[in-house]
Amino acid sequence: MPLFGRKKSDDPAPLDRTREPLPPPPEPGPSGLRTLDDHRDYLLSCLEPLPAFSQHVLDALGLSLCEDVYAPISMPRFDNSAMDGYAVRAVDVEAAGDESPVSLPVVGEVAAGQDALHRLSPGTAIKIMTGAPLPAGADAVVPYEATDRGSSDVRVYAPSTAGQHVRYVGEDVEAGTHLFSVGQQLGPRDIGLLAGIGHDQVLVRPRPRVAVVSTGTELVEPGLELGNDHQIYDSNSYLLAAAARQAGAHVFRVGLVSDDPEQVKQLITDQLVRADLVVSTGGVSQGDYDVVKAVMPELGATDFTQVAMQPGKPQGFGLVGDDRTPMIMLPGNPVSAFVSFEAFVRPAIRRLMGVTPYTRPTVRARVTHPVSSAPGRRQLARGIVTVDEDGTRLVELAGGHGSHLMADLARANALVVLPEDVTAVEAGEDVDVWLLDEVA
Amino acid sequence: MPLFGRKKSDDPAPLDRTREPLPPPPEPGPSGLRTLDDHRDYLLSCLEPLPAFSQHVLDALGLSLCEDVYAPISMPRFDNSAMDGYAVRAVDVEAAGDESPVSLPVVGEVAAGQDALHRLSPGTAIKIMTGAPLPAGADAVVPYEATDRGSSDVRVYAPSTAGQHVRYVGEDVEAGTHLFSVGQQLGPRDIGLLAGIGHDQVLVRPRPRVAVVSTGTELVEPGLELGNDHQIYDSNSYLLAAAARQAGAHVFRVGLVSDDPEQVKQLITDQLVRADLVVSTGGVSQGDYDVVKAVMPELGATDFTQVAMQPGKPQGFGLVGDDRTPMIMLPGNPVSAFVSFEAFVRPAIRRLMGVTPYTRPTVRARVTHPVSSAPGRRQLARGIVTVDEDGTRLVELAGGHGSHLMADLARANALVVLPEDVTAVEAGEDVDVWLLDEVA
Known part of the structure; x- marks a missing residue:
């Protein structure tokens, strides 16, 4: 920079x-x-x-994006396993049960990041780890918990259906999808998604x-x-x-x-x-x-x-x-x-x-006591907002109008915004406030 | 550090x-x-x-205080003027009006930061700036706007009352007042108050x-x-x-x-x-x-x-x-x-x-469609919270249960928290949510 x-x-x-x-x-x-x-x-x-200038994606936290971002790849990039277990054909284990396990020979093994070398033959299983590519020929994953975790042969104790524990290519994001728009303020989950599609730099203000x-x-x-x-x-x-x-x-x-x-x-x-x-x-x-x-x-x-x-x-x-x-x-x-x-x-x-809205969002709160305001002036009074049992926001003023009262300012968590034409607000009426701190 | x-x-x-x-x-x-x-x-x-360690007060923003803080000085430290104008005795101008101005000789002048050298004699005025010490003998300040801004003599066009436009010593904070407690997370207005009482360092985590x-x-x-x-x-x-x-x-x-x-x-x-x-x-x-x-x-x-x-x-x-x-x-x-x-x-x-609460505050939101949850598990589902015209928080789920769906995660602004014993929630029921982003 x-x-x-x-x-x-x-x-x-x-x-x-x-x-x-x-x-x-x-x-x-x-x-x-x-x-x-x-x-x-x-x-x-x-x-x-x-x-705008290009910034490392992690340093873009809280900044405003200056480019539209489209997914350059699909996510997942390939069909893969959602569980640690065995890749199978669902039809081969449809009769499996606690009392009638189905036994299949384990003909290979595939871990995350590896290419699946083997094509699954009917009546066999391939050991598979979470995130590993689903071998061609397989259409379901039986998780470890439903098996005896066998090495050369595996006993399967529960039936499966086609697609079970499989994550299909593009089901999260299809390549070419519009993901982010100009002007979006980036939060942690956006940063994660940008990294996930391979962006290490983004154009931000x-x-x-x-x-x-x-x-x-x-x-x-x-x-x-x-x-x-x-x-x-x-x-x-x-x-x-x-x-x-x-x-x-x-x-x-x-x-x-x-x-x-x-x-x-x-x-x-x-x-x-x-x-x-x-x-x-x-x-x-x-x-x-x-x-x-x-x-x-x-x-x-x-x-x-x-x-x-x-x-x-x-x-x-x-x-x-x-x-x-x-x-x-x-x-x-x-x-x-x-x-x-x-x-x-x-x-x-x-x-x-480049972050909108420029102004604080206005929320409503009920004043707990009468409030007066100078005519013709927008009053910005310090207030303390609380939330009652029903979820209603209440606000009481903190201190007087004196512009030197710093302790009251520190104590306040909101500004009560009274329009120019308002000179008095009764207790129980709703007013606009800007919340300065997080108020549950 | x-x-x-x-x-x-x-x-x-x-x-x-x-x-x-x-x-x-x-x-x-x-x-x-x-x-x-x-x-x-x-x-x-x-x-x-x-x-805890001692940190420059500006770097303590967002950190948790590890000491109780008492005011070492009063604020204001001395009686002073809230306006630019003239220090007077209120009794000397009580008859002043638009049609009947009172004229007083200006016998001196005092600016902010200066010691007030003069004692105000009855029937005179001392020019005074905002924040300047009120001269002994004076009990009110007539603002410029109510005068002809005269130099050797000043005409006053409005009456005054004792104490008007005067800030009295200690009316914001009295020396010795307990201002901050151990564990308080410091925000900008706290930093301002700490500086105002002369603290350049504070003990924080x-x-x-x-x-x-x-x-x-x-x-x-x-x-x-x-x-x-x-x-x-x-x-x-x-x-x-x-x-x-x-x-x-x-x-x-x-x-x-x-x-x-x-x-x-x-x-x-x-x-x-x-x-x-x-x-x-x-x-x-x-x-x-x-x-x-x-x-x-x-x-x-x-x-x-x-x-x-x-x-x-x-x-x-x-x-x-x-x-x-x-x-x-x-x-x-x-x-x-x-x-x-x-x-x-x-x-x-x-x-x-050392910042409490450790967990996100739970707020309530109304689900817009039925939600199911696995029995015996605390469900933390991604949700999108909006606020309707009545101020009611609504939440719809974002995406499915798949743990690989990053785009839905980025789109969500809340986690919907369903207890272990809940398996289904009907549309229109209220649920607990953690807000991940600011939602008005």
Whole structure:
């Protein structure tokens, strides 16, 4: 896998591609702010899935296939035995029983991987192992358990029928069968099937390389001493790096940078060579020190906007540097950053990977207590989903609306999604939720 | 992370630990064969969770915590602003309105990470950024949006109440709070919270190193030419390696080995130095070439048995080599191998990781057509689960009982679990299923 330059095109680049504008952004929604769906769709429309490349099949786990795959061989490739036992003609043992065993001379033996040298003559048996090719002339296998396991002669204690314990050529897969389609995300059983038809390489989209940066002069690296009374530890870059990794990305946690404009520009520029996507947090709001918003327009085409969602209103996006690397600039409050990740970054990672659906599936859950929501905003509230005895999903909110409540965020296992026009939900009503963890 | 010797103890080892017997295996169940549950519990009782070691917090994603974690600091560490705006005394702006703005002199400014040098005098305002410490004397923050954003004086157009837009010390987490318990599997939001309280390292159990081996003279490596008419591609080691990786293991796909006893012994012995668990497929049944069953007793204490399940009846287990490395020996049919992985290997990997529950959660689904099952055997049938409009899970079986049907296995997204005493299920009845993929 080439570390650098994966997205470089063969076309000579214009001299300064950083000056190319973004596509026109969507109009504001009814609240005067951009809707969450519009903003997400806009971001996704500015991203292309990463170019496909050939990958060892085992490394393709979780990746999106970029080719249709047809079976080059039949499976089984040849009629073979499903059991360890004796290949026979069913008619020769049709009278066999516990009290009236049929005795047959054993005229040969065939193991898995061997060619069957012998043709079975009527009235004889050939010892056969599981997976070994069925000798010509045989039409059934008598398993060891129904015999005395004899070597020169075998006694058969049970009748057989034609086809018994025989696996016929192509009954699993016929040569030429269409097995996999473009866009399928490969799981372990797919990997097994691909290997089974002899594929050691498949064309897939790679894991996006995502660089994660926290900005803020107040931030200190975990593990170090807090230097003054008003410093705090950087949690966002850890939170987002872990979430991006879980979403399938290859993550570089770049860590933190102060609010110094030159340092921010240098650090982002340094990442562009190895990143398919840059994610930053902080510095995109209305504050006087919102450095990301201030400096990123110098590095590329950017779009800073306010999205009708809670939390997560201030959002930034850009195509930066000569390669127009996408950069998603999230707000700095940890809860806002995480919710924005779910709303925008996770779909972006999946689009780069070519994995659909881009968004988390919405499921329904019953709220256990009344919930209120700001009018005109899509509310994404932290929730704890449980399943009751009847299999009904219940959800209670975890903590308040504060965007700084990290312990509640860790405790939550879902986001409750309340539409813009909803201001109150009564206990017992059903709401949409995104499940963040596996909930039985 | 030390690659070698992780499980070596300080005690001098007995001269030949391979001769130590296994604990007594469970008695056969009512069918005369060992039950699936008994066999799984026996295997798990022979395994110890891997020793904990300190890991960088970002690398602890998905791992099981081996320490209780208490917050060393409060979060927030200090009262701070939730907005960009002006720190004020609420009483000074209680009369403010659109038509009757209150004007206050701006006597200072404080940014995130700075110490608040000034004490707020009555009747004044201090400009404040999100996250910056609230100056002494102030009890509320007026956001920019409610002001004219003045520099020397600011007009405030809306009243405030004490505490508005203030985040108080400890309201997220109070210092000393118990945040995480031993055994918790860490997700992205946990990683964020750990970083937020300053932890760069945590004590976790590592990913088990799992070596996967396919045995069989008939096997050919995918990507190579099939050499004779009765060779087949090795799919099992790919299937199981991918499944083990998805289950959280660090996987070495060793690949395939012929049925030659010396080669098998050498290959397994070579793996022991780097494996916490060895998984093999093939060679454990009744056949004359079942080499694993034949040679593994020379390398350690082994238990070959028949389990009352379909597929997957022949099963082997051992503690092999001087370190008594656990080895699970699965049957060679791909479907049998996969079902055995789900029944025994995945729980073993989770036990080594210290992640509970060891087994997949069982959920209920309604069968769409009649299902039959062999008496006395736990049936693990491949199924395809869908969710209907009412949210009810439906399941139909994928393919037949044949243990060689890999395409059906790939197509399935669940295993239907039918108890030993069930021989038939009518359409419309509910059954237990293990979900293999995410099903909305």
